[in-house]
Amino acid sequence: MADRRFLMRFLTLLLLVLLAFPAQAQDRVIRTEQGTFALLNARIETITNGTIERGTVVLRDGVIEAVGTNVTPPADAQVIDAEGLTLYPGFIDGGTQIGLQEVGSQPETQDYNELGEVTPQMQALTAVNPNSVHFPIARVAGVTAALTSPTGGLMPGTAALVRFHGYTPAQMDTGFRGVALNFPNSARRGAFDRRTDEDIKKQFEEAMERLDETWDQALLFARIDSAGAASGQPQRPAYQPEMEALLPVLRGSAALLVEVNAAADILKALEWLEGRDVRAILTGVAEGWRVADHLATAGLPVITGPVLSMPTRGSDRYDRAYQNAALLRQAGLQVALRTREVENVRNLPFNAGFAVAWGRDLGFDRQAALEAITIAPARMFGVEDQLGSIEVGKAATLFAADGDPFEPSTQVQHLFIDGYQIPIESRQISLYEEFLNRNPGLTR
Amino acid sequence: MRRFFPLLLLLTAAVHAQTAADLPPADARGDLLIRGATVLTITGGTLENTDIAVREGQIVEIGQGLSAPRGAQVIEAAGLHVMPGIIDAHSHIALSNVNEASNPVVAEVQMGDVTDPTQIGIYRALAGGVTTIHTMHGSANPIGGENETLKLRYGTFDPEDLHFEGAPRTIKFALGENPTRVHGRGRGIRPSTRMGVEQVFRESLTDAQRYRAAQRGAAEQGTTPPPYSRRMETLADIIEGEVLVHCHSYRADEILMLMDVLSDFGVDRITFQHANEAFKIAPELAAWGASASIFSDWWAYKFEVYYSTAFNAAILTRNGVRTSINSDSGELIRHLYHEAAKSQRYGDLSDDEALALITINPAWQLGIDDRVGSIEEGKDADLALFDGHPLSIYTRPVMTIVDGIVRFDAERDGDDMRLDVDPAAEIEDVRLYVHDEDTCLRDAFVF
Known part of the structure; x- marks a missing residue:
């Protein structure tokens, strides 16, 4: 678990750095966008057709357009490098x-x-x-x-x-x-x-x-x-x-x-x-x-x-x-x-x-x-x-996790529902970001 | 025939599953050698391929290549992880009652009087690696009764056997919706607001201060002391630091209120229980020196926990607030190791920090950290063995040891581990699990 810990620390640090610069702070509004996405270099647990150790999934118009090892990302696709991540159906x-x-x-x-x-x-x-x-x-x-x-x-x-x-x-x-x-x-x-x-x-x-x-x-x-x-x-x-x-x-x-x-x-x-x-x-x-x-x-x-x-x-x-x-x-x-x-x-x-x-x-x-x-x-x-599975023609409803999604230490990094890219945001995450290093702290 | 007897005995032992009646007596203290384990000491790092020697229920040596104390049971633990027995700082199992809800202040009652050592829930907690629990009065009153810290020496019918000898006295306080609902709305008496809750504390503690002063004055002057009041005795003991306060709380503002009240009476130690909004005032809690004992992820079951976050443990830990994760549930107590693991999804606590939430931190909050909560020489041999890292979802507890005595063994134990079986019952009850069992308001609405 040590490598994962390190990665987590790094990501948290990165987050803190981002928060320290208000000009670059994330938009707090949850807006979802539907588009054409290509997730590359992903491990893909299709559920119904085994696991692809390294492959690509293309999402278009709300459905899965392509899944496999020999998939070329379409020119109009937003490319997401899913190196180190595994895809699962929602x-x-x-x-x-x-x-x-x-x-x-x-x-x-x-x-x-x-x-x-x-x-x-x-x-x-x-x-x-x-x-x-x-x-x-x-x-x-x-x-x-x-x-x-x-x-x-x-x-x-x-x-x-x-x-x-x-x-x-x-x-x-x-x-x-x-x-x-x-x-x-x-x-x-x-x-x-x-x-x-x-x-x-x-x-x-x-x-x-x-x-x-x-x-x-x-x-x-x-x-x-x-x-x-x-x-x-x-x-x-x-x-x-x-x-x-x-x-x-x-x-x-x-x-x-x-x-x-x-x-x-x-x-x-x-x-x-x-x-x-x-x-x-x-x-x-x-x-x-x-x-x-x-x-x-x-x-x-x-x-x-x-x-x-x-x-x-x-x-x-x-x-x-x-x-x-x-x-x-x-x-x-x-x-x-x-x-x-x-x-x-x-x-x-x-x-x-x-x-x-x-x-x-x-x-x-x-x-x-x-x-x-x-x-x-x-x-x-x-x-x-x-x-229920990652297959061509099914709804583009899937997520990318940095490990086994059953393990508590795993984080979901990307999420799509019907081809809409959903930000990894919730009120509980917002409260974390607001209160981890509260400002003002003890003194005003 | 004679020389085959020991072999036969051994075979029978292997074939016949253990029942609750086979468990050693509660006053037994074991001699053990746990060999070749991955030892999660919590306070001293993780030790690979390490032995733990136990004599008379205490850890006497931790190291490699240890020889077994004479007559000691040897547990081959290669491939297993050993951690300190899990401590639940908020439980209502092993109790026949929870709330004395008849008055806003019931400091005179004691949970030690209603310990039920026969409940199967105790064994189920052991099967989740738990060795010590803090059995608490309910949250119906601003000032509830005294709690009781127990060791899970399952197998006895005598409640006294479970009591954690030498553990400090603790008392239950409660803020917010529960006391105002039970008393204000339920019975038409104060408190019905958070303003009223504050004054219940101030008035009760002032009465107790005067009671104790009158006692002292009478002793000095040889005059008649005030009439004896068990309630006033306990409240005065709180002010004198003899009784640790554990307070049911949710909202940030009410937590701040109680810290102010306690400061005014010179009380400098408190653990806020549940404390779903503690994360909002983490700097204030840290500066005061208050600690928190929280849920991993329970929220939204009532309005005062609607603005919660499961990142509570991480925020508190990172702000220097000593934090534990508790169960308050007969179900959840069986997998506190998993509840602790959630602090790695909701925040980035290290393995040791996550495990401290259910070991050394609750031990400190209960004032028993000199005895339990970490694997150190001289501490009690209260240990939990797992078939993998306890923070992994795929890991199962395999053995739980209290005072050097194996009280749960996944390999040997039988299916039916009840201690108290009703011989008159022809058909056993089937009880479907409902979510909010064993929680703080049990017995509070009987009137």
Whole structure:
């Protein structure tokens, strides 16, 4: 690590020198520019086509135009020498509330939990605040997109996959929609959930009943709607916004994101999903390792995490949560990772690194972890034509790091989202630059 | 048959995983030779291929080619990194209660009375290389209770066994939103503002000054002393420097306020806990001699931590403020080595500076740096062994040693390391992890 330290020192010194000359100080305004860029001499971890030890990537009109060792940079391209840097596709967080909350304790800034148990018509994208301070902080860690989801109740709303650049929700939208289902839960929430066993059982049964009723109602609604359309009559069933919102799930254009965690509930959810023709993605799946064989039989994709979380039972081995992703993948499942964060979505790469540290003996190596935050979620969300790897024709969403992006000491040096060059700036970095050597210091 | 017995015993030991019941008694002090490790001493650089000899729980020699003390267990540590046992200056594990929220001032209560040595969270912290924790009262009150410094001698049912003998007394103070929310808004009594918080300190400390003066006067003149008050005793001890202050705080202005108050009462030592905005007043903290114990990157969970930066540790360190990184969480305590590593993403701390955040610096803040926090001859053999450099994301803790006794061993330990198993429970609870467990406001809203 010594060389890296030296480099860091040098860069910091350079920064201080720059700051010492106000005339040359950096523009504090974050402005992004789209253009034609050629990144030369880079190590390229493409994810889907191996690693190119020394190559070039050309970005034009928001997409990757060329990748390879024998690429000549176009004459009009801005050239970036990426010597010593490695390129990665932007990371994707498989589950967050980013954009839906600004400050944790302030209800005025929280827009992820609408009143009501069944509210699939609530659109996360509507409430995503493109100006949230959290987006720049996450993206300078290499995380460039996340599923952001409503929470609370049985069907809290429709989640969306957003990219971390844009001035309107529409500009941030990748197109993916998934209706969130909190599958009835028999586990306790946290160490201080003091409900009695009877209460938990009763609430579980009530929730199952409500789920079945809702689903039957949705099927009927869809049948009436389809019948109306088939008969060529413009008449539609009586307006029911909840049911309208479930139509895309029943017709396969939106996924059903099934949040389920306790082993018994996972089995129940698999049973419930059997025979229901939906694009289901299981989320959470904290105790998935206990029932990995059942999950493997069902073969549904899984978004699990945070990796940095506690075992669910006192008798569990201390590292079970760290290993869950690896054990699920070992069982043959498609696995993506999530932080379930807002302000610390930036920790996604560290979650991936922890999954490797505890999962490598089970075959969950660095490549597996990279896939779990790039191409795997891209495939689950049906956006693998845009995101998840460095390939020609995909969105020019990638970053250059001076080392392994899972290692805390690594710095992201260049960042592109849809071909926009994003400055490595955030409020947290600005505060560092302002206060490292505060002026005035102790005396005015 | 007889001569095969030792071999058989050895084989059984290798096959059968250790349980919590197999752990040595809490008063055991080990003899060890750790051989051929990369030793991260923190205070004396990094030593390659080095041995550490431990006798009766203390480090007696650090060097090469050491011979094992008689009867000592030998740990072959080639390829492993050894660092001082990690110290968490802010924890709420191993406690059956956290907040006595019934009054803005509860200096009379002590966390040592609610130590729970059986919690599995203690073992999970050990499995993350932690050997000493500062179990703190909550942050509901401007002046909370006395905290307790513990060594993680997991395996005992006696709370006394965990207490870090000789550690200075410490007390919890709290500023800002928590005390004003709990008392002002929750109960309709002062403080409901940061102005009120200041006056709670000034009034309480003045009362304590007069209480102690009256005691002294009565002793000199042979008259009746004031009625005994445990609360006043503790507050007076703070003024006399017998009790170290650890203050929950976030905003820069409130930190400045408390430094002024303490100066007025002649108190010259404080550690600001959390202190998300400490970076804004790093020069003032350094000039006062105050220290900070902070999160690596937690922020935005409430308004007073919205203007935070994860570069806090780096800014404070570079400005000469002694800084530690703590957990305040039963989850985060398991990977404080990783939290320390983040100071290399958010700033440019050297390996030693980063590791000092979880070793010698918190030891100093708790007043136990003569005993723990670095690998030095004469210090306690509280050590954490890793399969690589502890600041790398790919590294795993493999063994944790307290007083020369191995209390976590990734190779030998069984899956279920609970000490206290409820034989009546047919089905064990499943508890999903929620983010804000074991934090400062537990028990504060029960009324």
